[in-house]
Amino acid sequence: xxxxxxxxxxxxxxxxxxxxxxxxxxxxxxxxxxxxxxxxxxxxxxxxxxxxxxxxxxxxxxxxxxxxxxxxxxxxxxxxxxxxxxxxxxxxxxxxxxxxxxxxxxxxxxxxxxxxxxxxxxxxxxxxxxxxxxxxxxxxxxxxxxxxxxxxxxxxxxxxxxxxxxxxxxxxxxxxxxxxxxxxxxxxxxxxxxxxxxxxxxxxxxxxxxxxxxxxxxxxxxxxxxxxxxxxxxxxxxxxxxxxxxxxxxxxxxxxxxxxxxxxxxxxxxxxxxxxxxxxxxxxxxxxxxxxxxxxxxxxxxxxxxxxxxxxxxxxxxxxxxxxxxxxxxxxxxxxxxxxxxxxxxxxxxxxxxxxxxxxxxxxxxxxxxxxxxxxxxxxxxxxxxxxxxxxxxxxxxxxxxxxxxxxxxxxxxxxxxxxxxxxxxxxxxxxxxxxxxxxxxxxxxxxxxxxxxxxxxxxxxxxxxxxxxxxxxxxxxxxxxxxxxxxxxxxxxxxxxxxxxxxxxxxxxxxxxxxxxxxxxxxxxxxxxxxxxxxxxxxxxxxxxxxxxxxxxxxxxxxxxxxxxxxxxxxxxxxxxxxxxxxxxxxxxxxxxxxxxxxxxxxxxxxxxxxxxxxxxxxxxxxxxxxxxxxxxxxxxxx
Numbered sequence: 001x002x003x004x005x006x007x008x009x010x011x012x013x014x015x016x017x018x019x020x021x022x023x024x025x026x027x028x029x030x031x032x033x034x035x036x037x038x039x040x041x042x043x044x045x046x047x048x049x050x051x052x053x054x055x056x057x058x059x060x061x062x063x064x065x066x067x068x069x070x071x072x073x074x075x076x077x078x079x080x081x082x083x084x085x086x087x088x089x090x091x092x093x094x095x096x097x098x099x100x101x102x103x104x105x106x107x108x109x110x111x112x113x114x115x116x117x118x119x120x121x122x123x124x125x126x127x128x129x130x131x132x133x134x135x136x137x138x139x140x141x142x143x144x145x146x147x148x149x150x151x152x153x154x155x156x157x158x159x160x161x162x163x164x165x166x167x168x169x170x171x172x173x174x175x176x177x178x179x180x181x182x183x184x185x186x187x188x189x190x191x192x193x194x195x196x197x198x199x200x201x202x203x204x205x206x207x208x209x210x211x212x213x214x215x216x217x218x219x220x221x222x223x224x225x226x227x228x229x230x231x232x233x234x235x236x237x238x239x240x241x242x243x244x245x246x247x248x249x250x251x252x253x254x255x256x257x258x259x260x261x262x263x264x265x266x267x268x269x270x271x272x273x274x275x276x277x278x279x280x281x282x283x284x285x286x287x288x289x290x291x292x293x294x295x296x297x298x299x300x301x302x303x304x305x306x307x308x309x310x311x312x313x314x315x316x317x318x319x320x321x322x323x324x325x326x327x328x329x330x331x332x333x334x335x336x337x338x339x340x341x342x343x344x345x346x347x348x349x350x351x352x353x354x355x356x357x358x359x360x361x362x363x364x365x366x367x368x369x370x371x372x373x374x375x376x377x378x379x380x381x382x383x384x385x386x387x388x389x390x391x392x393x394x395x396x397x398x399x400x401x402x403x404x405x406x407x408x409x410x411x412x413x414x415x416x417x418x419x420x421x422x423x424x425x426x427x428x429x430x431x432x433x434x435x436x437x438x439x440x441x442x443x444x445x446x447x448x449x450x451x452x453x454x455x456x457x458x459x460x461x462x463x464x465x466x467x468x469x470x471x472x473x474x475x476x477x478x479x480x481x482x483x484x485x486x487x488x489x490x491x492x493x494x495x496x497x498x499x500x501x502x503x504x505x506x507x508x509x510x511x512x513x514x515x516x517x518x519x520x521x522x523x524x525x526x527x528x529x530x531x532x533x534x535x536x537x538x539x540x541x542x543x544x545x546x547x548x549x550x551x552x553x554x555x556x557x558x559x560x561x562x563x564x565x566x567x568x569x570x571x572x573x574x575x576x577x578x579x580x581x582x583x584x585x586x587x588x589x590x591x592x593x594x595x596x597x598x599x600x601x602x603x604x605x606x607x608x609x610x611x612x613x614x615x616x617x618x619x620x621x622x623x624x625x626x627x628x629x630x631x632x633x634x635x636x637x638x639x640x
Contacts, residue, residue: 035075066303067258067452070418076410084417086309089403090327093316095309095416097362098327102403107394108358109365111177111331112387115140115156115486116377122157122165125383130168132384133391136175138367139165141186141209155487159186163193171197175205177292177331179246182215182222184208187231191239207243207292208235213269213436217251220492225272225437229280236286243329244290245273253296254336255446255494256453259307259419264426265445266293267314268436274322288319288326296335297358297366299350305406306415308332308361313420314427331365332358339374340500342507343469344481347371352389359390359399360406366390374498376483446494453497460499461626463544470500471625474507474546476520502626503547509633510549521636524573525554526564526596528580528588537607538579541619545577548629550636554579561588565595574602574635577619578612585610603635 036056043049043058050057062074073080087093090100112134116122126137142156156179157165169176171194180186187208194204208231215222232244249266257265270291277287295311297304308330315328334354339347348371355368368389370382378386394400406412430439439445459465466472489496514520523545527534542552555567568576576596578589585608593604593614605628606612607619619628 032077039074067455068260068419068422070415070422072411072415076414078410081410081413081417084413086407086413086416092320092325094312094325094327096404096407098312098329098364102362103364103400104403105401107390107400108363109135109175110387110390110394111136111138111365111367112383113138113140113179113333113367113369115142117142117156117158119157119161119164122161123167125380126165127168128380129383129387130174133387136177136205136365137169138177138179141178141180157186159189162186162189163196166193171199172203172205175207177207177246178209180209181218182209182211182213184210184227184231187244191234201238202240204239205241207246209246210244211246211248213272213440214246214248214251216437216440216493217248218493219490220440225276226280228273229276232277232282232287232290233280235290236282243292246292246294246331247273248294250294250296250333250336251494252445252449254496255449256337256456256497257449258452259303260422260426261445261449261452262295263307263311263314263419263423264430265436265439266295266311267318267423267427268430268439270315271318271431272436274318278322284319284322284324285326292329292331294331294333295363296337297332297354297361297363298335299338299353301353301357302411302415303419304332304354304357305361305412306419308358308363309404309406309412309416310420310423312362313416314423317424330363331367332361332363333367334358334369336369336374337498339369339498340467340470341374341481341504342500343475343478344371344375346469347374348385348389349468351386352393355389355393356397356399359393362404372481372483375481377486379483440493449494453495456499457497457502460502461624462622463625464622465499467500467503470503471547472543474503474543474549476510476546476549476551506548506550506626506629506633508549520549520551521633522551522553522571522573523575523577523632523636524568524571524601525552526568526576526578526592527555528558528564528578528584528592530557533581533584534579537581540621541577541579541605541607544619544625544628545632547625548632550575550629550632552577561591561595564592565599568596568599568601572600574600574638575632576601576604578604578606582608582610585612590614602638603631 036059039058040055043061044051048061059073064072066072086095089097089102110133112129114122114126114137116125140156142158166176178186178190210228210231212222212225212227228245235242235244247266247270249262252265253262273291274287278284293311295307311330312328316325319326334351338350351368351371355366358366368386370378370386372378372382430436433439433444460467460471463471510520525538525541527538538554545552553571555564558564578592589612593612596604597614603616605617605619606615609618609620617628617631
């Protein structure tokens with residue numbers, strides 16, 4: 001006779017699984033053709049495709065194309081990635097990671113950038129970072145001496161101040177990555193500082209930050225590539241854990257480049273450095289060890305993951321062609337292009353997604369920029385949030401518990417493969433033009449990147465690429481975040497842009513008008529019919545105009561043309577936007593336009609695509625919002 005415990009154990013026991021049990025047994029086998037037909041059916045109901053559209057038109061409608069011309073369907077399967085070879089972590093082609101163990105379990109190198117010219121402030125900020133989760137310091141090295149005659153951040157720590165700024169840093173525990181604009185300023189002083197402190201050369205960590213090509217990309221000038229050789233020789237002989245060169249692709253990305261252009265140019269720059277180093281007598285493995293690549297991570301999650309994976313594959317192919325496939329050391333930095341000055345707290349979300357993608361993509365080191373980086377000098381709070389973002393990703397989201405967690409995803413493998421092919425083709429074009437320096441000096445790279453930048457700006461203007469808090473859901477009443485100014489980039493090289501700049505310029509224009517006159521530029525919404533009839537289009541118009549700093553007043557529910565005109569007289573503005581349904585436009589719009597024109601309206605727009613006589617323009621999905629906003633300002637200012 002069994003005991004009570006025996007009965008409880010039996011009750012908890014899992015019954016044996018039937019030999020041929022399948023949870024999908026009662027469902028029909030999945031067929032792509034049926035799925036395609038269902039997609040077409042849904043999009044026909046949504047009027048995204050016509051009734052006579054061919055089979056597969058729905059899938060084509062949902063398929064997007066990247067700036068590099070890579071088509072990304074809404075559904076991918078194993079059939080879409082035939083023959084893709086990714087290898088295993090730690091082995092060529094290193095798609096899945098440069099080391100067999102990845103960053104498990106401690107996570108990637110959390111790296112924080114510092115550009116404070118004040119010695120005490122820089123020392124305090126660095127100590128706070130290292131005590132609270134940061135692993136390495138990215139230190140901008142500025143002029144030879146500190147400039148005390150201005151309140152503006154001059155752009156980094158003076159070379160003479162390096163010992164004081166790094167006084168609390170254990171150089172054999174926390175890597176210091178110097179950023180001297182490519183000239184190598186501070187590199188010799190850093191090595192001398194380590195020797196003065198008695199740090200074992202074999203234990204010294206860090207990167208000296210030489211990058212003549214990156215400096216040329218930023219400023220249009222810079223030392224010859226061969227200038228890296230003397231220091232590289234010394235480091236190769238004495239400092240086995242120190243890197244010398246940063247192959248920085250951020251200037252190319254910051255000018256508006258596509259992912260393939262960013263990768264392709266970085267390969268050409270890396271090859272130029274390899275040629276200089278191996279030509280000076282270093283073997284391939286040693287020369288490659290001295291290089292670190294820096295890429296941008298954006299809020300486009302899957303493309304960023306794929307870019308980092310593709311970069312490792314491409315570099316392995318380059319070094320394989322030189323004699324031995326080698327891994328690539330990667331530093332991913334959240335993109336400055338995506339940062340906004342308006343509603344900057346949304347940058348927290350952008351930085352989180354970009355940091356996530358960089359970690360999942362296998363970057364060795366990741367820098368998440370503070371949310372106020374585009375405004376001015378970051379404060380302790382914003383730096384704390386930036387480093388804590390990575391702490392949450394590693395310690396609470398456990399992203400580092402799995403090596404290459406995106407591996408096997410059909411969309412990631414597809415993007416990695418296609419992006420690698422596109423980047424290799426661009427790399428070959430750069431080499432055919434004479435290499436990384438030649439395409440900078442000739443303007444060829446600037447022209448090619450400019451084409452992509454123009455397309456990006458067009459997508460921003462039409463809000464096909466929405467910017468939350470800027471081109472969408474702008475808050476005209478937000479309290480501006482103010483920060484101390486920082487030194488402007490030197491310029492002279494590739495242009496520097498941010499996607500939000502065109503809208504922010506209008507917001508600044510609106511602020512100036514409000515400060516001068518006591519009121520913001522305002523347009524009148526001529527709402528036709530009841531609330532339910534005009535709410536959707538009035539909201540659309542209000543949202544679009546607010547993106548340019550234009551406030552709105554509205555008529556409210558109306559039943560006649562006279563109701564609209566009466567409300568207009570009470571809220572008189574040179575600019576009017578009609579808002580209602582297509583049915584009410586047919587019934588009332590033409591007469592309303594004529595009456596408003598007679599009452600003094602200078603520019604009359606319509607929310608929607610209806611064709612109404614007497615209109616000056618339309619606001620509709622896909623329209624050029626920046627052109628509409630400019631026309632509104634012209635009408636408002638022309639009436640003054």
